[in-house]
Every structure is written in C-alpha cells, then in structure tokens.
Amino acid sequence: xxSYFEIIRAGINTTFQDDGRKNLYHIGIPFSGAMDKRNYILxxxxxxxxxxxxVIEFAYQGPLIKYRGDKINxxxxxxxxxxxxxxxxxxxxxCYESYTIEDGDQIDIISTNKSVYGYLAISGExxxxxQWGSCSINTKANIGSNKGQKLQSSQKIEIQNINQNQIKKxxxxxxxxxxxxxxxKGTNFDYFSNEGKKIFFEKEFIVSKLSDRMGMRLxxxxxxxxxxxxxxxxxxxxxxxxxxxxxxxxIMLSDHGTIGGYPKIGVIISADYDKLVQxxxxxxxxxxEVELTDAETLFKLYEMETQNLISQII
Amino acid sequence: xxxxxxxxxxxxxxCDFGKEVNKETNSKVIKYFKTLKEKKVKGIINLTPSYxxxxxxxxxxxxxxxxxxxxxxxxxxxxxQSEFSKKIEIPVCCIESFSLDIERLEKKLSLxxxxxxxxxxxxxxxxxxxxxxxxxxxxxxxxxxMRTNRLETPRVKVPKGxxxxxxxxxxxxxxxxxxGWNIIGNTPLEIFDSLKIDSPNLIxxxxxxxxxxxxxxxxxxxxx
Numbered sequence: 001x002x003s004y005f006e007i008i009r010a011g012i013n014t015t016f017q018d019d020g021r022k023n024l025y026h027i028g029i030p031f032s033g034a035m036d037k038r039n040y041i042l043x044x045x046x047x048x049x050x051x052x053x054x055v056i057e058f059a060y061q062g063p064l065i066k067y068r069g070d071k072i073n074x075x076x077x078x079x080x081x082x083x084x085x086x087x088x089x090x091x092x093x094x095c096y097e098s099y100t101i102e103d104g105d106q107i108d109i110i111s112t113n114k115s116v117y118g119y120l121a122i123s124g125e126x127x128x129x130x131q132w133g134s135c136s137i138n139t140k141a142n143i144g145s146n147k148g149q150k151l152q153s154s155q156k157i158e159i160q161n162i163n164q165n166q167i168k169k170x171x172x173x174x175x176x177x178x179x180x181x182x183x184x185k186g187t188n189f190d191y192f193s194n195e196g197k198k199i200f201f202e203k204e205f206i207v208s209k210l211s212d213r214m215g216m217r218l219x220x221x222x223x224x225x226x227x228x229x230x231x232x233x234x235x236x237x238x239x240x241x242x243x244x245x246x247x248x249x250x251i252m253l254s255d256h257g258t259i260g261g262y263p264k265i266g267v268i269i270s271a272d273y274d275k276l277v278q279x280x281x282x283x284x285x286x287x288x289e290v291e292l293t294d295a296e297t298l299f300k301l302y303e304m305e306t307q308n309l310i311s312q313i314i
Numbered sequence: 315x316x317x318x319x320x321x322x323x324x325x326x327x328x329c330d331f332g333k334e335v336n337k338e339t340n341s342k343v344i345k346y347f348k349t350l351k352e353k354k355v356k357g358i359i360n361l362t363p364s365y366x367x368x369x370x371x372x373x374x375x376x377x378x379x380x381x382x383x384x385x386x387x388x389x390x391x392x393x394x395q396s397e398f399s400k401k402i403e404i405p406v407c408c409i410e411s412f413s414l415d416i417e418r419l420e421k422k423l424s425l426x427x428x429x430x431x432x433x434x435x436x437x438x439x440x441x442x443x444x445x446x447x448x449x450x451x452x453x454x455x456x457x458x459x460m461r462t463n464r465l466e467t468p469r470v471k472v473p474k475g476x477x478x479x480x481x482x483x484x485x486x487x488x489x490x491x492x493x494g495w496n497i498i499g500n501t502p503l504e505i506f507d508s509l510k511i512d513s514p515n516l517i518x519x520x521x522x523x524x525x526x527x528x529x530x531x532x533x534x535x536x537x538x
Contacts, residue, residue: 022360023351023359023360024360025361025362025371025445026347026351026360026361026362026363026443026444026519027444027448027449027506027514027515028444028445028446028447028448028449028450028488028506028515029448031359031360131508131511132511141447141448141489142489143448143508184321184324186322187322187328232335232364232365232366232367233364233365233443233446233452234362234365234366234367234369235362235363235364235367235368235369235445236362236369237322237323237325237360237369237371240322240323257445257446257447258362258445258446259362259364259443259446260446264322267323267324267326269323269324270323270324270325270374292321292324292379295323295324296324296374296379299324303375
C-alpha cells in the first residue's frame with residue numbers, strides 16, 4: 001500500500017528543506033536550507049535518519065496533515081504546539097519525542113510558541129525532486145522540490161522507504177531563546193557616525209513583520225551613515241546586516257539575494273544564527289560585538305553542544 | 315593583485331581588488347574566482363565575484379579564516395584561457411510595450427530614441443558578474459552619454475526578459491522580479507534555465523555580450 005501525507009491545511013509558509021545548496025552564489029542562487037540548523041539536525045536524529053535528509057519546515061502556523069499508509073514514526077522539533085489525532089482522540093504532542101502514526105491519523109501543528117520555525121521529520125523518505133543536490137524550496141526563485149512552491153492544501157506527498165526497524169526516541173531539551181545576538185563588525189562599519197555605532201551596540205531593535213526566509217528587517221533608532229548610503233554591488237552571505245538609507249538594519253537570511261549594494265555594519269556570528277532566525281516579529285533584540293577568534297570558539301562550542309544533544313537521545 | 319583581504323563575519327573572506335570599477339579590475343576578480351573554482355579548495359562553499367570584490371564563504375566546521383586566507387594569498391592565479399569566455403548574441407525587441415522607460419531615457423539623456431537604440435546596439439559589453447536573482451548578468455560599460463540613475467520608485471514587477479540600464483551598466487531580468495532599472499526592451503532568449511544543471515546561466519562573468527535588435531515578428535517566432 002502506498003503511504004502519503006495529505007495536506008488538509010498547509011500553514012503559513014510550509015516547505016521542504018535540507019542542508020541547502022553550495023557553490024551557486026556566483027550565478028545568483030542562495031544557500032537556502034533549513035533556517036534553524038540545530039533543530040533540523042535533531043529532527044532527523046530523532047527518527048533515526050541521516051542528519052542531512054529532507055524535512056518539512058513550517059513557520060508560525062504549521063500544517064494539518066492526514067496520514068495514509070503503513071506505520072511510521074514522526075517527530076517535531078522547535079518550540080511547537082501540536083496535536084496528534086487518533087480515532088477522534090486528541091493527544092497533546094511533545095517536541096523532541098517521536099510518535100508512531102498509522103493509517104487515518106492526523107497531525108495538527110497548531111503554532112510555534114514565541115518562535116518562528118519548527119520541523120517535522122519522518123522515519124522514511126518524502127518522494128521529492130532535487131535541484132542541484134538539494135530539495136530546499138526557495139519560493140522567491142521557484143527553485144527546489146514541489147516546483148519551488150510552498151505546500152498547498154489538499155496536495156499529497158508520497159512517502160517511500162519507511163524504516164522497518166524504527167524505535168521511538170526522545171530527547172530532554174528545551175529550546176531556549178536569546179535576545180542578545182553577537183556580531184562581528186562589518187566591512188563598512190566606519191561608514192556610520194560614532195553615535196550610529198553606539199546606537200547599534202547599545203539600543204534595542206524590534207523584529208519587523210516584514211521578515212521572511214530572505215531577510216529580517218529591524219526597526220529601532222536611526223543609525224546615521226556619514227559616508228555613502230550605497231556601495232558598489234557586491235556579494236552577500238547569510239547573517240550580513242545591511243543598513244540602507246532609511247537607517248533600519250536588514251539581516252540577510254538563508255534565501256537572501258546573492259548581491260547587494262547597502263553598507264554592511266556587521267555580520268551575525270555563526271554560533272548565533274539558529275537563535276536569531278527564531279526571533280518572531282515583535283521580538284526585541286540587542287547586538288553585542290565579539291572578535292573573530294571568540295566567534296570561532298563560540299561556534300566550536302555550539303557544534304559540540306549539538307553533538308552532545310544527539311548523543312543524549314534515548 | 316588583491317589590495318586587501320579581511321574577514322566578513324566568521325565564515326567568509328572579503329577580497330578587495332581596489333576602488334576602480336573597470337574591465338581590468340574585474341578581470342582580476344574573475345581570474346581568482348575561476349582559479350579557486352577549479353581548484354576545489356576544501357571547505358570553500360561559495361564564491362561570489364562582483365565588480366571589484368570577491369567573497370569567499372567557507373564551512374567553519376572544516377576550515378577557518380586564517381587557513382583560507384593563506385590559501386588565497388599563495389594562490390597561483392592562471393591567465394584566463396580563451397575558451398573560458400564566450401561571445402553571446404542577445405536578441406532584443408524594443409517595441410513600445412517592451413521599452414517601458416524609453417520616454418524617461420529620452421528626457422534624462424536628452425537623446426532621441428533612435429539615438430538611444432543606435433548607441434545601445436552598437437557595442438560589445440563585458441559581463442562583470444551574475445547574481446542578485448538567479449542568472450542575472452551585470453554588463454558594461456554603457457557610453458558616458460547613456461548613463462542615468464535608477465527609477466525613483468522601483469517597479470514591483472519587472473517582466474521576465476526585460477533589458478535594463480542603470481549608470482554604466484545594463485542587465486537582463488531572468489525572472490519577473492522587483493527592480494528599478496530603466497527598461498529599454500525585452501529578449502525572448504532564455505537567459506537562465508534551471509533544468510541545465512551544469513550551466514544554468516547563459517552568460518558568465520568574463521563573457522562578451524552583443525545585443526541585436528529584432529522585430530516583434532522575430533520575437534514571437536523566436537521560440538517556435
């Protein structure tokens with residue numbers, strides 16, 4: 001019997017994501033991939049998959065899914081409120097704990113709690129088309145599986161290669177939230193006035209509604225530019241904080257345009273990227289300066305922590 | 315050849331080739347880009363050449379800034395072989411409904427539309443970089459009398475295939491996209507084809523481009 005997910009309600013921005021695409025910036029194709037890498041890796045680990053397998057990523061409100069087929073395990077990671085519906089019995093689900101579902105069961109991913117992204121992984125494989133070695137959907141460029149579009153209501157997603165030896169797994173972990181984001185000074189840091197620099201590192205900024213997988217817009221006190229508000233267009237990477245003429249910072253996220261022409265005041269350190277993307281609209285954040293060598297150490301620690309979490313799965 | 319190398323965050327090198335934006339500076343950027351691309355250096359995951367910069371991003375799990383910087387500083391940069399760079403002809407139709415900003419250009423440049431087209435089609439252009447959206451080429455240089463600013467208010471949707479002008483550059487919108495360039499015409503040619511996995515973009519940095527004006531009839535017949 002064939003196994004599949006039937007999407008009853010698609011959610012706000014539900015896509016397939018994996019580790020992303022490499023070596024394509026020079027032709028204008030961004031990295032994409034799961035926004036919160038740690039939760040992506042944990043999702044795969046908790047259903048016994050290789051850590052780079054495709055998962056379903058959702059933002060704010062997730063999908064309502066009806067399952068058809070043979071027994072399968074699934075897990076949800078992040079900070080997510082969801083229910084499992086079995087024969088009209090509703091069970092409140094816990095993140096980081098895998099559950100077994102069978103024919104006719106439903107998963108209702110109601111919403112993320114004070115965060116943006118959550119992940120759904122299964123102990124099997126979604127039947128997806130890969131583009132440049134990745135299933136990751138970039139809805140702005142229509143690249144990736146599902147014709148580069150977010151999941152739609154009433155569509156079916158075929159599932160194959162269900163793991164026959166699946167066991168339920170669990171991890172005791174609470175997805176913490178941070179509001180202090182560490183940055184390294186950007187290549188145009190000196191374009192900004194002393195007052196502007198001070199504001200950048202001392203004042204609070206608020207995550208705007210106009211944030212998505214491409215970028216996070218911030219609102220806050222005006223950051224004064226005393227040199228040029230435009231630079232020659234040049235490459236961008238994820239985590240770069242650009243400040244256009246209006247003085248409001250924009251942080252480049254995983255689906256960002258590959259080239260940009262606004263001054264770069266800073267770059268988010270790699271260790272804080274997963275936490276940054278989880279700041280929902282309306283959240284407050286502050287920037288803190290760190291040096292390159294400290295950023296490198298912090299990233300090593302962050303990676304060790306992730307490995308530790310994987311080893312704590314029971 | 316690189317004037318200065320610094321770090322862009324903790325996982326990228328920012329290579330500055332100098333302030334000048336011209337073919338000579340850009341050729342140096344492209345040489346480094348092509349050499350590094352061919353060399354397949356461990357840990358490097360993306361290379362982004364632009365007018366006068368090259369950004370090299372790497373996997374911080376595998377390498378760090380100092381290691382990659384050392385590799386770049388000691389790189390044996392090759393001359394670009396002629397087969398690396400192509401000459402490409404792009405057909406462009408300039409009827410009114412494609413030439414969205416021709417009136418604006420006439421005013422801004424104080425030239426008649428015939429003069430504008432004649433000047434535009436009578437030149438070879440050099441591809442400085444591709445990107446922003448997938449496959450979009452940034453070509454130059456326009457003659458001095460053909461240079462003007464972006465639209466004051468960018469369009470929400472620029473049609474796919476549109477050919478735009480801004481300052482010393484001309485570009486091609488490979489997808490429908492927001493944008494503020496002055497649109498002079500439209501090409502029926504597919505500039506970016508995601509089904510061509512190995513080389514989805516028709517035009518690469520270092521290539522030469524010439525535009526050829528075509529009629530609406532030729533435009534319509536182009537893909538048949």
